[in-house]
Amino acid sequence: MSTSTSALRKTVAVMFGGRSLEHDVSVVSGLQILHALDPERFAPMPIYIDQQTRWWVGDDIWHNDTFKGGGPDRSRLIEVSLSPGFGTSRLVPVDSAAALPGAASRVTGVLKAGGGSIPVDAFVPVLHGTYGEDGCVQGALELGGCAYVGCGVMASAVGMNKRATKIMAAHAGVPIVRWLACERSVLDRGHGWLTDLPARVAESFGWPVIVKPCNLGSSAGVSVAANADELVSGVLKVFEYDVEALIEPFIKNRLEINVAVAGLDEPVASVTEMPLTSQASPLTFAEKYRRQGRKSIGSSEGMAGALRVLDPQDLSAEMRANAQRYATTVFSALGCEGISRIDFLIDADTNELFFNEINTLPGSLAFYLWSAAPHYWTITDLLSRLVDRAERLRAMKRGLQRKPPAELTLLR
């Protein structure tokens, strides 16, 4: 069926980089996915989004090395933007005059063939954190009427906000850890909060507590506080990066388990995994992404670089099954698509399982979880299925009735 001539292959644009703390992680994941796309079916097209959220295409951005030091040499790339015309699904050079001349390259070839722009069949956003995983980029893709892999605007936005996710999960009947929120605007109201907040926390939870940013992915800004001073420090640390801090009781004897869910015709849960550092303290950013001894980002694999046990047998089958069930419940409640990783906490003293957070665009799409039985999918298989589904979803949305009913037709 596939004659695999380049004209018949679909252009799949993989977007990575972005304006978040996790820029580098995204580059690593993005390049992995770029190289994992089925070359018989797809013509991959990397799109690098820089820290200023400018979009770039070019032949240089296929490999890690380009991104070391100050980032890729922009003079060798072409800046593009997404054409906002609904359904055009095209990348247009920002400066059409400057784009076409220059050395013959793969990208200029594609541009010429496309009549000055690049038609894209499907997008794979691999952008972690703010301005990427939070619905911003998904919104732009919706405007362009594009097919894209992963969560839509609502699920992305809710998944990025830990408070909103907790409310949704609790509503769907999934157990959560209680929390208190502290908004950054307390800083505009003097110093009363320096004593009020610790008092409120002591009364609600006692010590220790865990302090985390409401809107950041990874483990950036997460700390454990054992007293009022450490709580205030933790909250101030969060306020360097985020507008809201969440405070939860710290489960002393805790285990973490994660489950990935793939949104195919039905949400399908992967096996569970247990990150090995979970017992002591939450993963720091460095532990998560730059384990000691792994010097180059090229050799790291985002979350895949951490140590873990797949399908841990020392947990009861019931616990693992519950985690999988809760994971698909949260996935459906939020209206997720693509692949999400849902993280749980286990209180080892009480054997209780709690939903912790959702990662709507996990590093490397959590491929390591899919390479284990029972769903043995290679990342390539999985990507093909997800791209197909993204195209079906777009077709479904496009097929919706667009003719306004009579009462809304005013100008005729």
Place this chain on the structure above:
Amino acid sequence: MTEFWPWVPILTAAFTWLTWKRLLAYLRYFQQEGYEHLRFLKWVGVRSLTDPAFWVSVVSAFLFMLDPLLAVVVFTVGAIVLGLVQPDPRRSGKIVLRLTWRARRVLTVSMIVALAAFVGLMRMYVDTDVRAPLMAASFMFALLPFAVVLANAVLAPYERQTQRAYYAEAVDQLARVHPFVIGITGSYGKSSSKAMLAHMLQFHAPTLAASGSINTVMGVTRHIREDLVPGHKFMVVEMGAYAVGSIKRLCALTPPSAALITAVGDMHLERFGSTEAIFHAKSELAQALPPGGVLVCNADSPNALRIAKQSTHSRVFLYGEHHSGALDTRVEKIRFTKQGTHFVLQTADRAYTCFTPLLGRPIILNLAGAFTLATAVGVDPEVAVASFRTLKPVSNRLEVVEDAGVTWIRDAYNSNQYGFRAALEVASDLPATRRFLATPGVIELGREQHDVNRALSREAAMACDQTVVVSETNRAAFVEGHQEAGRPERLVAVANRTEAFRWLHEHLHDGDVVILENDLPDLYERSAGVYWPARQGGKSS
């Protein structure tokens, strides 16, 4: 005659290859010296005559008399090998060459200058045989630093023009955003004060402060163009005084509404000539303040206090620890632990009990200065004090790292005698089985350098069980200091950093505290040549 032309392309290619590598090496030092011709040439001295590239050329030029073919082979193979063994200055060394657009321009023009001169010299040479290119190569390798300087001089008008355009853009952007500018100067403590002040201000209003040590007009210009965006309410600018007038020029670009003067001492005396000149250079910041502007000065520094007293049109705030007069913020009860420093800030109306993970008496004093300024421009003092706990130690600025039972006090970044003493003091407060110090001493102190290092060595001899003095720069002063303290056995001299670490790793045990004090920039490590990594340098004495 007949042997001339076939060999010229080969010799020229070999020459081009090695010249390219050597230019990269020279450019790294030229960049470190801020593209200043005199400072660069002073560093170069007769270095190019010790370059193996020069000697390979000279030897092959003489070998020519024995056998022209041998000469060609020696030169070509020599050039290829020397080029290959040279470490890449873009990656190796403590301060690497950054290939900015300017560096690329200088590199390209230097290459053209060198090749043109090579061809010119070859043609001037009367015998048209292979000796001509070999002689030309000898001359060129000796004169290569001048090619770099000449290239830079040729590019100067272009660089000035670009810089003027950037400057105008920065002025426009500043006028649009209109942040409240706070200038910081001082002989030391600028960068850390800037970081601490910005840290406190960020919880009050959006604040811009460069993360590194940006303190020149071109640096600040670039910083404004790239990072200042509408919404920034504060901008903290570090103002470096390299000569009388340099702060004045910075204040013309970023007119300050408030100023912090951390200390006025003898740093960079070599550049200024006199302490009085340093005083005048630093006063320029106070003079640039508008009437009613906030001026915060360190009262423990006599010259900073003098600036405060001379300022009649500003609202002056003083901070300090030892000053006997009235202070707006006084530091008291400093106590160092491995986790950080406990201290008290006494203001006019109350005392704040504080803790910060940072270490060192000067750092705490800087923190008091930043606190005084922050509260003077509206930051809630209690929130400021709470934020002390979340300050992160700057890498290599009295940073405590524990590794396999040994406590390392890393203080490698641009040390001076005050920072040096602060590190000794912190080490003395920490529990330790034995205390070690590894340092090359302090530099850029002109005629006083020897005496200052001798005094530091005396103090180190009392505070530390063993001192490792690195490189030859201050070795004599350290030997004298330890002898004066009556403890010459406590001193070990090594040639370079690598040997210092090797020595330390052989001698350290559980429970030891090690101070790594001041890392000389590459240009001062005499044992490390232009081309060779430090470990292949001189021998330990």
